[in-house]
Amino acid sequence: MTYFKTLFLALCLCVFTFSYADENNLTLDKQLAVFQPFLGTWQANFEVAQGEKPIQDVGKWERALNGKAIRTAHSINEGEYGGESMIFYDSKKELLVFYYFTTAGFYTKGTLKVLSPTQFVAYEDVTGSKEGITKVKSMSELKDEKFIVSTSYLKKGEWTKPEQRIYTRSTKTVKFK
Template identity: 55%
Template sequence: MKIFKFLIFLFLFIQSYGVLAAKQLVSELRIFEPYLGTWQADFAVAGGKPSMQDVSHWEIALNGTAVRTLHSINEGMYGGESLILWDQSKQKVVFFYFTTAGFYTQGTMDVLDDGSFVAYEDVAGNQDGITQVKSTSRFVDGQMEVSTQYLKYGTWTEPEKRHYTRSSKAVKFH
């Protein structure tokens, strides 16, 4: 009976250790810790156009070797999922982003000294002529600030800035 109790204790200890280990990011990804959780931003839209809201969820994935993000615009009108990870051979943070619109991006991120990061994406299969995206993200006063530009038909768009606040909303896909 003592051996049985010990085996149960050992099993529960190993399980709890695995859960604890999965809750910490590898050192190269710790820059993303303030972003973990759920966020929302309301986009500025031109007069007469419908409102746009992005809900984004960031979580630790793959035992702390990746960050997984999910996001949806207007409760599933459009959305996507990313995996962000450290690429040992490139010595860079890399990511892969897949969308509900049937295209995907892949890219790299430069982490800056002030804790912000710049993402550079190559886009494949976008029907609107977008071939590259550059976004700068920073965590400021408990908010996520994102500035994004698109290379569309060979010309960079003006930066679009969004402020994300903590949210209890859920990411939804149709």
């Protein structure tokens, strides 16, 4: 009987070890590998005028589709607004592309251009915005363990002043209502 207990324990330990190793050594395709440091959960507290309701964004970047894509999800104020996207390499266009779908009913299709191992820019075409936004441009940078995002919107024919948000690592979860 002791032999079977030992064998069972050894088998469980092997399964656990292989599962842990797989989850912690997962790779992204070479075209997406530059985003490896961005994987994980992030949060930012937006700057708001004094007396206004606080705004917090929680986002998660994770490996998807066996490393062929990156899935992102984020929620503002625990589900008041949120969205999900899939980033992947389009081999025909030879571009990094993504789709972003929101709880507000609009979506975007965009491209990413990697500027350096820590910087990228995103260009998006917006479909279905009730606010008159037709394009979005954002610059993202990983610097000093912070994820800094600066975003401008083409709204009713004019670009808005860039809004900057600084994200830090988080243990919070993305929530949808």
